Amino acid sequence: MTVMRPQLTGTFGAVASTHWLASAVGMGILDRGGNAFDAAAAAGFALQVVEPHSNGPGGDVVISVYPRSTGTVRVICGQGPMPRAATIDRFATLGIKQMPAAGLLPATVPGAFGAWMRLLAEFGTMPLATVLEPAIGYASRGYPLLPGAASTIAAMAPLFRTEWTESGRTYLPDGAVPAAGSRMRNATLAGTYERLVREARAASTDREAQIEAARSAFYEGFVAEAIDRFARTTEVFDSTGRRHRGLLTGDDLATWRSDVEEPCALPYGDFTVHKPGPWSQGPVFLQQLAILEGCDLRGMGLGSVEYVHTLAEAAKLAFADREAWYGDPAHTPVPMAELLAPAYSARRRSLIGDSAALDPEPGRPDGGEPWIPQAEPEQPGADEPEWMAHLRSGLPTVTPAAPRAGAGNTCTVAVVDRWGNLAVAVPSGGWLKSSPVIPDLGFALGTRGQTAWLTEGHPNSLAPGRRPRTTLSPSIVLRDGEPFLAFGTPGGDQQDQWTLQAFLAIAEFGLEPQAATELPASHIDHFAQSFAPRVSRPGVVVVERSFGPAVLAELEKKGHRLDVVPESTLGKVCAAGVDPGTGFVRAATGPRGRQAYAVCW
Template identity: 60%
Template sequence: MLFRPELHGTRGAVASTHWLASAAGMRMYDKGGNAFDAAVAAAFVIQVVEPHLNGPGGDVPILAHRAGSGAVDVVCGQGPMPRAATVEAFQDRGLSTVPGSGLLPAVVPGAFGAWLRLLKEFGTLRLEDVLEPAIGYAERGYPLLPKAAAMIDALAEVFRDHWQESGRTYLRGGVAPKAGERVTNPALAATYKRLLAEAKAAGADRERQIDAAVKAFYEGFVAEAVDRYLATAEEIDSTGRRHGGLLTGADMAAWRPGLEQPLTLEHRGLTVHKAGPWSQGPVFLQQLSLLQGFDLAGMGPGSEEYVHTVVEAAKLAFADREAWYGDPAHADVPVKELLDPAYAAARRALVGAEASEVLRPGAPGGREPLLPPLWDASTAPAEPEWLAELEQGIPAIVKLTAAKGDTCCVTATDADGNMVVATPSGGWLKSSPVVPGLGFPLGTRGQMATLTPGHPNTLAPGKRPRTTLSPSLVLRYGQPYLAFGTPGGDQQDQWTLQFFLNHAEHGMSPQAAIEARTFHTEHVPTSFTPREYRPRSVVMERGFSPETVEGLRRRGHEVRLVEDYSLSKVCATGLTSDGMVLGAASPRGGQAYAVAG
């Protein structure tokens, strides 16, 4: 029995990690918009109502299929490191790693530019149409989510005493608001309204208006505010010390989001599309390629053999991520070799009957792998408690979460066959102080770059740090089929893979595939500081059978059981065989919702 129905409609569907965002997206269909318009509107609302997980200063990869094209485009909303960001710049500050919070890890904000490029080239509505719901919630208020309230409360002391613009933005009379309380962000509303005013000042043409808003963000008043603040500010960060930032207005002016070709893999007549190795995306394809040599359907979902096999394949694929992934515009990433069936076959032979306890990257093309340090030693004291939270670069309150890392998801599909999915993240309220006058903080994606010389993900000026963000879009014989994603940091491509296998291998409907019990391994170091890892770990929801759990433990897995229905928040939209749109969303957490009409 399902917790939620799978929704079907005849016009369009939206699924996202917040019900208000999904509703805002559906309003765009009422205005005559398409799936891309719906996704953009939902994304701007999510920047307002999920400030603990993302914001305008963050980043986003977007996968888009235009109806009738038979192809998928990747809109890269991952901004690069500043021009002053060199390994020496961090070492001169006595740092061996990039901090997980504060001003130093800030990169060029990529989300705003990426969403507007999607709107301009794929959408049909005007900027004012898609911004209107977000402005309304920022100005008139929205109910604060429990996790957002918990995060603000945990950081209230640092907001009062150090990040004072954050205090003015998130605290009420110096006190954290309660879960469910109606909160506003008038400064963010003013930023959106000014961007819209500058767009309208460019004339009546829709595309010129969008271009003007992009220019106002990256060259105008937004960039000027960022430049002015970072030119003099020194703020406390995860090191327990004050540091200034490296990002400048010139860095922002020099960047615009790019369109790229995706990486793909065929599976049972389905073509899975992912972003490149500047994202985590290829690890989904590597896992799937490894698992194509096993009879997964015969094992049965949730069985001991199935969980063991999927976990061991994940260990191998993620080990390659650690050794080989990085920005292909700045590093020689052996993507072709990593996705070669012969390479997968050789790696598949490493999957044995027992749990592996070592990190085993491969040698694609005969190259020797290089791993960054497996543990970043903490430089922050355990007290005060808020500093211990800042030390952890994840967008969650560490003591309250079973899954390290979180983000957002937006996906939309319309009856014409337009389909889009994205995982917006970065610029969350725990990451960095709010920029005065803008109502939002900068992102800290720079923490995911290493200072290890010679690695594909070594920090460098103008280089994108390798991100965990990883939406998926699937075509069937060139036609739109399914678009999906989930919050979850490093777990994204484990949880979404299980969703995909539940559907493609085990015949579950998308909603049933979402609601099936979930697991993941933490065998590979996290991408967030301080890069913790737990060899042989398997984290499982309590709904798995005792026989499965005990069998895995006999194989050497360190099984940790967590609250049932607490892992993953997959959101999905798609088209059925008879041309209906579908929407599905996870009941976990009680805030992700799909809407179809």
């Protein structure tokens, strides 16, 4: 295959992210003596500014880390829980049967800031002021507005002008829709970051004490107070077509802290793959691997009809289990050990046939009875404005192809430093169309609560204090116990299909990471999306045209219902790691989206 971008290798450090400015910020931190964890945090804060249509300070993040000093992978959970006032009965009294996509009702505790602070405190080395400096600079002095952000602002401008007026003040300079490439500022957000730094410095001269003071200012101080006041006193027009106050309170923020957890892990040949737990969709990557391990993938050939068919069928089986069994293990038992057991995986593998399965069912780990809730389709109102249709969609994008392609959903940053530390994060939530910008803060709340079910008895049912199952799913892979690769991608439910395809290209076929990120990609759309309005397309496999007409024709003969999309449109895999043969660091980003870039010295 012809690779569009070179494989970047070096000796000092490498950063790959979904925005060139964030990658440059991360490398700048490495150059100033910071480690991979400092660099990931600085890049993450920069992404909050320069990709406001995909994430923000009020959103969430999942971070995976490998500190060389300990030789163990850990996961930092930045998925905040639902408010204590959020109950199924509460929504029933409001006449709501499916979690709204946007507004204040689906808002969770904003977990991103707490997770970045946990990363810095436990694994970083640099002061908070240094890490936040680039984000403050872009927010105050300006950054070039991405086309995706400009499209979102243009689509939502009528709502911003009439209802979400603080969003209008923030993103409609002089009341006009900004053009792609224009200089965009967010002075209020810069002021929020600057005040967090001031309060941190006022509290102590000790680095870790400053980080804790900033965390406290966010979750117990002026940020929490502004969020509490706004949610309690403001009736916000939301995706139900009505106005509601929020359920989130200052007490919800004050009682939450980001956790550092052991990952789910699975050996695969010489590799060990580490994923977040079943409060995310992360283990679905491992389930697919466990099913595929007994298949002759190399014999099929990379990108062949049999290869694409087998991956699609394995995905259906693994995602059926995700839908039936995954949830917050702090609130509900999840049979993860059985779901990854060799005997269970073999039984699931035996279900893969020569033809496409149009009715894949979840398994029965430990003899349990599976259950997948069904979404109640929403009926659009008569003569509904276009922006209302966008508001009803829980995805951050506004273009018609976005739900299929997913390239603009969410952000990613992956870092490796000269010491062999690995960090990868997938930030999301709090985007432009999730909820209104909060006065005095400059950012919106995330709406991850939309991924929970308003139905009793399911592992992912709505409940006070429960984490709604997130799609955010970073990966860290060790090879023979040594650091190898950290990677992730935007893309909602599709993340663990696109990254799996890239990993298999490396592990089974020996491709360099850069070549693996550029391969033709595909994903199933069989199950309901995690995001409102939970659209499903049974039997559909979305494929890039670059697979070629012969492969596409044979896939249709096998019974797959194909949705063929333009080449290089599915996902934006970002990866950083260590070449085990040379010890060089390396980084890779695919060309999809035209904004993901890697930097390597």
